[in-house]
Amino acid sequence: MLAIYTYLHAPCVLKQKTLEGRLNNLSASALYKNNFKNSTIMKSLLLTTSIFTLMMYEMPKLPYANNALEPVISQQTIDFHYGKHLQTYVNNLNGLVPGTEFGNKDLVTIVATAPDGAVFNNAGQVLNHTLYFLQFAPKPAKSEPTGKLAEAINRDFGSFENFKKEFSAAAVGLFGSGWAWLSADKNGKLVITKEANGSNPVRAGLTPLLGFDVWEHSYYLDYQNRRADHIAALWSIIDWDVVGSRLK
Numbered sequence: 526m527l528a529i530y531t532y533l534h535a536p537c538v539l540k541q542k543t544l545e546g547r548l549n550n551l552s553a554s555a556l557y558k559n560n561f562k563n564s565t566i567m568k569s570l571l572l573t574t575s576i577f578t579l580m581m582y583e584m585p586k587l588p589y590a591n592n593a594l595e596p597v598i599s600q601q602t603i604d605f606h607y608g609k610h611l612q613t614y615v616n617n618l619n620g621l622v623p624g625t626e627f628g629n630k631d632l633v634t635i636v637a638t639a640p641d642g643a644v645f646n647n648a649g650q651v652l653n654h655t656l657y658f659l660q661f662a663p664k665p666a667k668s669e670p671t672g673k674l675a676e677a678i679n680r681d682f683g684s685f686e687n688f689k690k691e692f693s694a695a696a697v698g699l700f701g702s703g704w705a706w707l708s709a710d711k712n713g714k715l716v717i718t719k720e721a722n723g724s725n726p727v728r729a730g731l732t733p734l735l736g737f738d739v740w741e742h743s744y745y746l747d748y749q750n751r752r753a754d755h756i757a758a759l760w761s762i763i764d765w766d767v768v769g770s771r772l773k
C-alpha cells in the first residue's frame with residue numbers, strides 16, 4: 526500500500542506534514558501530461574492517500590551552531606553526539622516502526638507504552654536527546670528559572686541551589702549509562718529521577734522538564750572520566766525559558 530503522510534514529532538514541537546498535496550500535484554501533472562485522467566490506477570492512488578499513513582521521525586533542528594556551546598560542550602562532541610549518535614537513533618526508529626503497532630504512534634506514546642526492546646530503546650533515545658539538545662543556549666538570558674518553575678523548585682526542593690545539588694548528585698551518581706531528569710507529576714509536584722539507558726520519565730507518567738545525559742558519549746571527548754566537571758559546567762548553558770515552558 527502506498528504510504529503518504531510523514532509524521533514529524535519533537536516533544537516541544539509536534540508537527541505533522543503531509544505529502545499528500547505533493548503527491549496530488551505530481552499525480553495531477555501526470556494525469557494531464559499523459560492523458561490518463563481516468564486511469565483506474567491513478568484514481569486508486571489518490572484514494573489511498575487519505576487512508577494510509579507512514580510515521581517518520583526527524584532530527585530536531587538545533588537552535589544554535591555546533592560550536593556555540595563551547596567550551597562547555599565542544600563542536601566535536603556536538604558533531605558526534607547530535608550528528609552521529611542521535612541520527613542513528615532516528616534512523617533506527619524509522620527502520621523499526623513501519624508495519625508494527627507503533628507505525629502510527631507519536632514518540633511520547635511509543636516511549637510510554639512500548640515493551641522493553643529495540644523500539645523502546647531507540648524511541649527513548651530520540652525523545653531524550655530531542656529534549657536535551659533543545660534545552661541549551663550559548664548565552665542563556667537567565668541563570669536560573671523564573672516564574673512558575675522557580676516557585677515549584679523552591680516549594681519542592683527548598684531552593685534553586687539545593688535543587689542543583691540534588692540533581693547534580695543524581696547525575697554524577699548514576700551507575701553506568703543513563704539520564705538524570707527533573708520532571709513534574711500529574712499534580713505538578715517536581716521529582717528528580719535516574720533513568721537507566723534510554724528510558725524517559727514519561728514511562729512513569731511524568732512530564733520531563735530537564736535532562737542531563739550521562740552516557741559517556743555526551744562528555745568523554747571533552748571531560749574524559751570527569752563526569753562531575755561536565756555536570757557542573759552544564760548549568761551555565763541551560764535555557765530556563767525552554768525548561769520552564771515544559772511545565773504546564
Ligand SMILES: [Fe+2]
Pocket residue numbers: 606610654738740742743
Ligand atoms: Fe546521548
